[in-house]
Amino acid sequence: MQKKKVTTSKDIGERIKERRKELKISQEELAEILGVTYQQVQRYENGTNKLNVENIQRIANALSAPLSYFFEVYKMPVIAEEQAHYATPAENKLLRHFRKIRNSNSQNIVIQIARLAAKSD
Amino acid sequence: MQKKKVTTSKDIGERIKERRKELKISQEELAEILGVTYQQVQRYENGTNKLNVENIQRIANALSAPLSYFFEVYKMPVIAEEQAHYATPAENKLLRHFRKIRNSNSQNIVIQIARLAAKSD
DNA sequence: AGTTTATACACTTTTTTTGTTGTATTTGTC
DNA sequence: GACAAATACAACAAAAAAAGTGTATAAACT
Numbered sequence: 591m592q593k594k595k596v597t598t599s600k601d602i603g604e605r606i607k608e609r610r611k612e613l614k615i616s617q618e619e620l621a622e623i624l625g626v627t628y629q630q631v632q633r634y635e636n637g638t639n640k641l642n643v644e645n646i647q648r649i650a651n652a653l654s655a656p657l658s659y660f661f662e663v664y665k666m667p668v669i670a671e672e673q674a675h676y677a678t679p680a681e682n683k684l685l686r687h688f689r690k691i692r693n694s695n696s697q698n699i700v701i702q703i704a705r706l707a708a709k710s711d
Numbered sequence: 712m713q714k715k716k717v718t719t720s721k722d723i724g725e726r727i728k729e730r731r732k733e734l735k736i737s738q739e740e741l742a743e744i745l746g747v748t749y750q751q752v753q754r755y756e757n758g759t760n761k762l763n764v765e766n767i768q769r770i771a772n773a774l775s776a777p778l779s780y781f782f783e784v785y786k787m788p789v790i791a792e793e794q795a796h797y798a799t800p801a802e803n804k805l806l807r808h809f810r811k812i813r814n815s816n817s818q819n820i821v822i823q824i825a826r827l828a829a830k831s832d
Numbered sequence: 833a834g835t836t837t838a839t840a841c842a843c844t845t846t847t848t849t850t851g852t853t854g855t856a857t858t859t860g861t862c
Numbered sequence: 863g864a865c866a867a868a869t870a871c872a873a874c875a876a877a878a879a880a881a882g883t884g885t886a887t888a889a890a891c892t
Binding site for chain 3: 734747748750751754759760763
């Protein structure tokens with residue numbers, strides 16, 4: 591009877607970091623989604639602290655990955671791979687700023703400016 | 712954007728109890744495998760305490776069940792359109808316009824406006 | 833060149849998890 | 863019914879996880 595091996599918190603943490611970077615999400619953004627501090631995200635990624643069964647699910651959702659992605663050898667389907675490179679650097683930059691705008695009116699103004707810039711291009 | 716639900720510790724606990732009884736394993740036996748007290752197993756089954764990502768795997772192994780047995784099994788495969796919704800509707804709208812801007816200077820101006828809007832938010 | 837952002841890491845305090853101990857209740861067996 | 867094993871649950875102390883705070887460094891951006 592072989593003893594089944596357990597994926598360690600360290601392994602899971604590395605997988606999280608890897609995936610997070612693919613999606614160009616900062617530790618802070620991920621932390622916000624989880625409702626923890628970004629320092630805590632660092633501890634998860636380092637394997638210093640152990641994720642509980644609820645937070646690993648939240649991370650999986652935030653990173654658009656199935657749970658199995660973090661526990662076993664898993665290759666993301668092609669469609670997700672494309673998604674990772676979907677936005678160009680400029681687009682990512684734009685989004686990073688845009689997401690910090692809380693006021694939806696301000697958001698709309700930015701959208702309108704983008705629209706007009708496109709129109710007169 | 713639908714909010715994906717998380718399987719709670721209580722739900723997982725109930726599933727553990729259910730499976731353990733199927734296999735006629737006592738709390739104490741399970742506790743030994745985990746290296747915790749049987750009182751702790753009770754707390755897991757009750758959902759009083761949260762399992763960490765390593766112990767849930769040990770439980771899955773001990774109960775000869777896949778990890779997915781304890782979490783929500785079904786997750787509709789994500790299609791391309793939804794996957795693109797890693798960005799919110801507002802973000803997608805912004806990107807649609809932004810991508811039509813050929814002139815990179817104009818692009819940068821839009822980025823700067825977004826940046827300033829975020830800053831003064 | 834100066835500034836912001838992201839990341840890393842260490843230290844202290846608060847919160848949660850776990851062990852320990854104890855008692856009560858249920859379940860199965862004779 | 864009597865007995866033993868399994869389960870439930872509660873209270874307290876110890877250990878681990880997490881928050882909060884601070885500093886440092888490198889990379890990205892202006």
